[in-house]
Amino acid sequence: MFELLRTHVRKRVDLTDEEFDVCTKFFIPKKIRRKQFLLQEGEVCKSLTFVTRGCLRSYTVDGAGEEHILQFAVEDWWISDLCSFLSGGSATMNIDAVEDSELLLLEKPARESLLAAVPKFERFFRLLLERHYLASTKRVVDSLSASAKDRYLSFLSMYPAISQRVPQSQIASYLGITPQSLSRIRHEMASKP
Amino acid sequence: MFELLRTHVRKRVDLTDEEFDVCTKFFIPKKIRRKQFLLQEGEVCKSLTFVTRGCLRSYTVDGAGEEHILQFAVEDWWISDLCSFLSGGSATMNIDAVEDSELLLLEKPARESLLAAVPKFERFFRLLLERHYLASTKRVVDSLSASAKDRYLSFLSMYPAISQRVPQSQIASYLGITPQSLSRIRHEMASKP
DNA sequence: CGCGGGTTTGATGATGCTCAAGCCCGGTGG
DNA sequence: CCACCGGGCTTGAGCATCATCAAACCCGCG
Numbered sequence: 001m002f003e004l005l006r007t008h009v010r011k012r013v014d015l016t017d018e019e020f021d022v023c024t025k026f027f028i029p030k031k032i033r034r035k036q037f038l039l040q041e042g043e044v045c046k047s048l049t050f051v052t053r054g055c056l057r058s059y060t061v062d063g064a065g066e067e068h069i070l071q072f073a074v075e076d077w078w079i080s081d082l083c084s085f086l087s088g089g090s091a092t093m094n095i096d097a098v099e100d101s102e103l104l105l106l107e108k109p110a111r112e113s114l115l116a117a118v119p120k121f122e123r124f125f126r127l128l129l130e131r132h133y134l135a136s137t138k139r140v141v142d143s144l145s146a147s148a149k150d151r152y153l154s155f156l157s158m159y160p161a162i163s164q165r166v167p168q169s170q171i172a173s174y175l176g177i178t179p180q181s182l183s184r185i186r187h188e189m190a191s192k193p
Numbered sequence: 194m195f196e197l198l199r200t201h202v203r204k205r206v207d208l209t210d211e212e213f214d215v216c217t218k219f220f221i222p223k224k225i226r227r228k229q230f231l232l233q234e235g236e237v238c239k240s241l242t243f244v245t246r247g248c249l250r251s252y253t254v255d256g257a258g259e260e261h262i263l264q265f266a267v268e269d270w271w272i273s274d275l276c277s278f279l280s281g282g283s284a285t286m287n288i289d290a291v292e293d294s295e296l297l298l299l300e301k302p303a304r305e306s307l308l309a310a311v312p313k314f315e316r317f318f319r320l321l322l323e324r325h326y327l328a329s330t331k332r333v334v335d336s337l338s339a340s341a342k343d344r345y346l347s348f349l350s351m352y353p354a355i356s357q358r359v360p361q362s363q364i365a366s367y368l369g370i371t372p373q374s375l376s377r378i379r380h381e382m383a384s385k386p
Numbered sequence: 387c388g389c390g391g392g393t394t395t396g397a398t399g400a401t402g403c404t405c406a407a408g409c410c411c412g413g414t415g416g
Numbered sequence: 417c418c419a420c421c422g423g424g425c426t427t428g429a430g431c432a433t434c435a436t437c438a439a440a441c442c443c444g445c446g
Contacts, residue, residue, distance in 0.1 A: 060334050068337040070330065083327045086319065126279065129322070134276045136329040137263065141253050143336035144261040144369035148434070169392070176337035181434055183394055341402070361425070374402050376426055 001029060004052050005104060008076055012127050013120045022117050026110040030103045032056075038079075038103070039095040045084035047105040051077050054101025055165055058093045059173070069174040072098070072162045082132060098166055148177045149185050194222060197245050198297060201269055205320050206313045215310050219303040223296045225249075231272075231296070232288040238277035240298040244270050247294025248358055251286045252366070262367040265291070265355045275325060291359055341370045342378050 002024050009015060009023070027050070032038060038056060039045050049056075051073050058079055059069040070093065073079035084091035085108070106114070115121050142151055152175055156163050163171060172182040195217050202208060202216070220243070225231060231249060232238050242249075244266045251272055252262040263286065266272035277284035278301070299307070308314050335344055345368055349356050356364060365375040 062334075062338045066338060068334050070333060083323055083330065086323050129326075130276055130279050133322075133326055133329065136326065136333060137276065140263060140329060140332050140336065141255075141261050143333065144366075145255045145259060167392070173337075178435060179393070180395085180436085184434090187394080371403060372425075373404085373427085377402085380426080 001052060001102075002027075002104070004076055005050055008050070009124060013124050015118070015120060019118050019120065023114055023121070026114045026117075027104040027106050028110075030105055032097045032101050032103060034097050034100050037094065037096045039081060039084075039091055039093065041092060041094050042090050043084075044088060045081040045091045047107040048078060048080050048085060048111065049073075049095075050104040050106070051075055051079065052102045052104060054103075055098040055162070056095055056101060056103075057098055057166075057170065058095045060093055067173055068176070069170055072159065072166060072170075072174070074161055074165065078128060082129070098170070143176065148175060148181060149189075151175050152182065152185055194245060194295075195220075195297075197269055198243055201243070202317060206317050208311070208313060212311050212313065216307055216314070219307045219310075220297040220299055221303075223298055225290045225294050225296060227290050227293050230287065230289045232274060232277075232284055232286065234285060234287050235283050236277075237281060238274040238284045240300045241271060241273050241278060241304065242266075242288075243297040243299070244268055244272065245295045245297060247296075248291040248355070249288055249294060249296075250291055250359075250363065251288045253286055260366055261369070262363055265352065265359060265363075265367070267354055267358065271321060275322070291363070336369065341368060341374060342382075344368050345375065345378055 005027070006020050009020065038049065041061065053075055055072060055074045056079050057069050058071045058081065059067045061067055071079060079095060081091040081093040081095070083089070142154060146154065155171065155175065168182055169179040172179045175182065198220070199213050202213065231242065234254065246268055248265060248267045249272050250262050251264045251274065252260045254260055264272060272288060274284040274286040274288070276282070335347060339347065348364065348368065361375055362372040365372045368375065
């Protein structure tokens with residue numbers, strides 16, 4: 001259960017076995033079924049969530065009722081409404097499960113205790129935030145410059161695992177195009193490489 | 194010179210006059226002329242920059258040599274390549290001056306000292322980072338859902354001051370459209386409200 | 387077998403791009 | 417003082433991309 005988290009954290013900061021064992025105490029395991037919500041718009045996001053099995057997505061719903069997917073998270077990824085979690089304000093995003101999933105939740109007070117117990121995690125969470133900020137910035141640049149096809153190719157190369165597991169219509173929503181357009185792009189890519 | 198910064202900080206955290214006076218020691222005033230660079234791609238972003246007069250922009254340059262503007266900053270705003278500043282890695286952005294400007298630079302070691310001297314600034318910088326992250330997320334959602342005209346309207350209502358001072362071609366770059374398209378959108382808006 | 391979802395395919399239209407020319411205006415040099 | 421540039425904005429025509437509406441298709445499942 002915690003093996004994945006251990007190797008995940010160790011890729012970023014080096015921890016002794018003891019330090020990691022301390023850390024496990026602060027996480028709450030949770031299972032969640034396909035289509036179940038982990039967070040709904042208007043609630044407060046109370047935890048950082050690490051995915052050990054399955055797949056989740058975060059998205060907003062606009063005035064016209066359209067969903068816009070901001071992030072997918074499969075095994076070895078984190079997902080949450082960071083703004084809501086950090087600020088304590090209410091969430092603008094929804095998070096739900098694309099597949100039946102297993103999670104490790106790190107709630108806010110637990111995170112504080114963890115940081116106090118193992119200060120090396122300061123660095124870890126700073127890196128995590130940077131990575132999210134970087135990804136968000138990259139998406140802005142991509143949306144300014146790249147065509148739908150280029151954005152899809154970039155999505156495929158960056159998240160090959162995800163593209164296998166998520167319905168095309170949701171990938172289209174992530175890319176900001178209609179499912180029909182994505183279907184045509186795939187068709188074109190299949191005929192001439 | 195520091196008056197603007199004082200009221201800016203006080204809007205977010207309450208500081209005594211003494212606490213603020215301590216803080217001023219850590220900032221380096223700097224003047225910069227129109228078109229001069231504050232940061233170039235590949236360098237390391239060594240400081241957080243507060244604008245007291247003038248206007249700056251941050252942007253990336255893609256493979257085709259096109260500029261993509263990520264942010265404008267006029268008086269009372271911050272600008273920097275946050276990822277580079279926080280991680281110490283090399284910057285992917287350029288920052289230069291749209292107008293002759295006056296800045297207050299807070300370099301990394303100075304920021305550490307400031308945080309040690311006045312811990313209330315921890316909260317201030319956390320809020321700053323949240324605000325940037327929120328803005329970036331909002332831009333992603335907008336790019337997924339809104340038309341060029343809607344994005345322009347949203348830009349106007351969010352940054353009315355900036356739209357008066359920046360050439361249209363640069364606003365177009367911020368919106369991810371060509372100057373021609375922006376001109377047509379404006380024409381259409383002028384004829385029928 | 388038939389239903390329901392996700393995907394594909396087709397036809398048509400809107401949005402925004404490209405290329406190209408013209409316009410406006412401030413700056414410069416004759 | 418005026419003619420000439422040059423840069424930024426506008427305007428036009430044609431085109432590429434992607435959306436919309438609609439129908440067909442595929443496939444797993446009751």
